[in-house]
Amino acid sequence: MSYEAALAAARQGRLYPAVILDGGSAEARRSAALELARALLCEAPAAARPCGVCRHCRRIVWPGGDEATPFHPDFQVLERDLKASTSVDATREMLRTAQVSPYEARGQVFVIASAESLTGEAANALLKNLEEPHVSAPRNFFLLAPSRLDLLPTLRSRSLAVFLGPAQPVDPQVVEPLARAFSAAASSWASSGSPVYLLSAAAALAGAGGWDDPRSGQPWAVAAAAVLRSLPQEDGAAADRRARLALAEALLEGPALRLRGITAERILEGMVARHLA
Numbered sequence: 484m485s486y487e488a489a490l491a492a493a494r495q496g497r498l499y500p501a502v503i504l505d506g507g508s509a510e511a512r513r514s515a516a517l518e519l520a521r522a523l524l525c526e527a528p529a530a531a532r533p534c535g536v537c538r539h540c541r542r543i544v545w546p547g548g549d550e551a552t553p554f555h556p557d558f559q560v561l562e563r564d565l566k567a568s569t570s571v572d573a574t575r576e577m578l579r580t581a582q583v584s585p586y587e588a589r590g591q592v593f594v595i596a597s598a599e600s601l602t603g604e605a606a607n608a609l610l611k612n613l614e615e616p617h618v619s620a621p622r623n624f625f626l627l628a629p630s631r632l633d634l635l636p637t638l639r640s641r642s643l644a645v646f647l648g649p650a651q652p653v654d655p656q657v658v659e660p661l662a663r664a665f666s667a668a669a670s671s672w673a674s675s676g677s678p679v680y681l682l683s684a685a686a687a688l689a690g691a692g693g694w695d696d697p698r699s700g701q702p703w704a705v706a707a708a709a710v711l712r713s714l715p716q717e718d719g720a721a722a723d724r725r726a727r728l729a730l731a732e733a734l735l736e737g738p739a740l741r742l743r744g745i746t747a748e749r750i751l752e753g754m755v756a757r758h759l760a
């Protein structure tokens with residue numbers, strides 16, 4: 484789901500109870516969580532939410548750790564409490580608040596600031612809570628993470644994912660030539676059926692560069708942008724568009740495979756073969 488669609492659903496109070504906010508910068512994820520929380524709890528008419536000035540909007544802010552920071556009893560942020568993880572104890576403590584009715588607003592909002600750092604036990608405690616909604620007032624959880632792939636599959640399957648875009652903006656001047664090369668290779672493959680064009684399609688995407696850092700999401704973002712840019716716009720090209728979009732979607736899974744020691748070139752070849760064949 485797009486961020487805009489999620490915001491519209493939040494205004495209407497119809498947002499899915501668990502939402503993953505991934506991609507973007509850490510700052511972008513925090514801002515998105517705050518705006519969605521305000522849209523959910525704001526007391527202005529739906530179309531004007533979040534108004535930014537009501538007693539709820541003004542106090543829904545990221546916790547600052549000092550007494551001057553406003554506080555809303557129905558909005559909680561769970562931050563990573565251990566060096567590298569978010570503990571099950573801290574998670575359970577947050578979930579205890581979720582057992583009681585809202586204090587002031589019509590619902591409650593809980594933000595897990597680094598959902599990728601939840602321990603297995605903590606993730607399962609959260610999951611159990613998502614599976615057993617038992618309060619009458621709406622309760623929304625936002626799980627913030629660099630990538631949804633860092634979360635347990637069980638947690639992902641219970642949540643709606645909202646992708647906020649690549650961590651760093653991609654340069655159109657880098658994307659454009661890749662998109663042209665990819666498009667030419669994909670069209671040649673479609674008309675000739677010769678697998679050699681699949682490999683040139685992969686080579687075009689590999690041209691994004693920067694693959695030597697296995698943890699960098701940037702080359703994948705550039706390659707995915709090139710696929711999107713290459714989509715044929717004319718009527719009757721829907722099947723072709725779908726195939727290329729499926730490839731772009733698969734590209735987003737690439738970094739995880741890469742961390743398992745599979746080279747970028749192999750992953751790209753595999754994706755092209757799977758999605759265009």
Ligand SMILES: [Zn+2]
Nearest residue numbers: 525534537540
């Ligand atoms: Zn408001």
